[in-house]
Amino acid sequence: MKIIDCHKKRRQLRNAQSLAVITVLAAVGAISIGCSSAADPKSKAQAAGPARAVSVAVAAVQKQDVPVYLSGLGAVTAFNTANIKSRVDGQIMKVNFREGQAVRQGELLIEIDARPFEVQVEQLQAQLFRDQAQLRDARLNLERYTSLIPSGSIAQQQVDTQKALVDQLDGTVRNDQAQINSAKLNITYCHITAPFTGRVGLRQVDSGNIVHASDANPMLILTQLQPIAVIFTLPEDVLPNVSQQMHRRTLEVDAFSRDDQKKLASGKLLTIDNQIDPSTGTAKLKAVFDNKDSQLWPNQFVNSDLLLETRKNSIVVPTAAILRGPQGPFVYTVNPDKTVQDKPITIALTQGDITVVTDGVSPGDTVVTDGQDKLQRGSHIEPRGGPPSKNTTAPVTGAVERPGVGPEESRTAESGRRSHRPSERGASSNSAPGD
DSSP states (O other): OHHHHHHHHHHHHHHHHHHHHHHHHHHHHHHHHHHHHHHHHHHHHHHHOSOOOEEEEEEEOEEEEEEEEEEEEEEEEESOEEEEOOSSOEEEEEEOOOTTOEEOTTOEEEEEOOHHHHHHHHHHHHHHHHHHHHHHHHHHHHHHHHHHTTTTOSOHHHHHHHHHHHHHHHHHHHHHHHHHHHHHHHHHHTEEEOSSSEEEOOOSOOTTOEEOTTOSSOSEEEEOOSSEEEEEEEEGGGHHHHHHHHHHSOOEEEEEOTTSOSEEEEEEEEEEEEEEETTTTEEEEEEEEOOTTOOOOTTOEEEEEEEEEEEEEEEEEEGGGOEEETTEEEEEEEOTTSBEEEEEOEEEEEETTEEEEEESOOTTOEEEEEOGGGOOTTOBEEETTSSOOSSOOTTTOOOOOOTTOOGGGOOGGGTTOOSSOOBOOOOOOSSOOOO
16 A cells, blocks of 8 residues: 555656646747747838839820721732733734833734735725626616616516615625725734733743634733722721711822831722622722832732821820729829829720820820839839930830831821721720729
8 A cells, every 4th residue: 555655646746747847838938929929020120121113114195196097908909901812813923022011002012924814805805896896887777777667668677676786786895895894903903002001921922823812821911000909808897987088088098018017008098899798797998009119019918007087186105004904994103202003094096006095194194014013003113214205205106117118108197007907995994993
């Protein structure tokens, strides 16, 4: 019994010692946590320091005239193209043109041997002379017979027969004259002339060859290049506006190269097709170009820009400055203290890299065009390269730098042109976007 009581006392003593150690450790931990929590706000404040400014690109809101362009894909089409073939059979005696030569209307191109037709004309003229002599004799006999009718010396039947002979010979003479005219026309066909002013292509025949009126291949192809046409397509939705503007004035059309970088020519809108393609929902339009410098060629692919109108004194911002939020489009404007404020805007027109707005910003305001993803309302910013110039239109124009386009061709009306089809939108928002 004594041994058992001794073991119990030792166990109780060890438990008391363990409990004391745990109590001391818990107290030390609580004290350390309290100290660290008291020092945490100070360390956070020291680590945070002053707010860091975000580097962004900015541009000034401008007021300027904005040309509205409608862009479509098109192809160059010659006003006149002639596959010149021979209308008679014969040997080519002379070719009076060079490949690629510009010829005028009525200029002699090819001479075919006309001697067989000249001989035929002489034969027919001789036959005509013989038939005319027979006709004269028949008419004289008819006059004699007619004079004998009152005396009863000749029968009426004989007089009628002579009249029929005169008419028959008269028809023969007329037929001879028609055959002569046909032979002379063949002689004319032997001298092939240009039906209109144009450019000769590659010739298919040479001197000495025999040609036939039934040949399938032409001897040459003549194409009119000045003026020349471009047929392009536009969506059916814009046709009412185009038709309305056509009644007011002549609409200008610019043709650009396949890569949409080089301006080739400027022309005028000629007409709109009389029907819409139901499979594509587009209509064809035809523009005419003088093509004095021969920049346009038949079947050439071009990008066509139709200047629909010019909106005067429009408020424009760079398209890159516009963001989309749950409550509509908005921009970040820069305050004098270099903080930003989000403002909702009303979009009237997007034209390339500029956008026309009707509400939300004013000319002279500064908007952020790059780096908006790092901003929120009240963020501090640092404009790249200093504050924007209020006298420059570079940040807000829609001009596209194209190789080969000189300053004289970069007109103000071209500043709103875009490399793809412009879109008019009426997106608007009456409330500020969410924070």
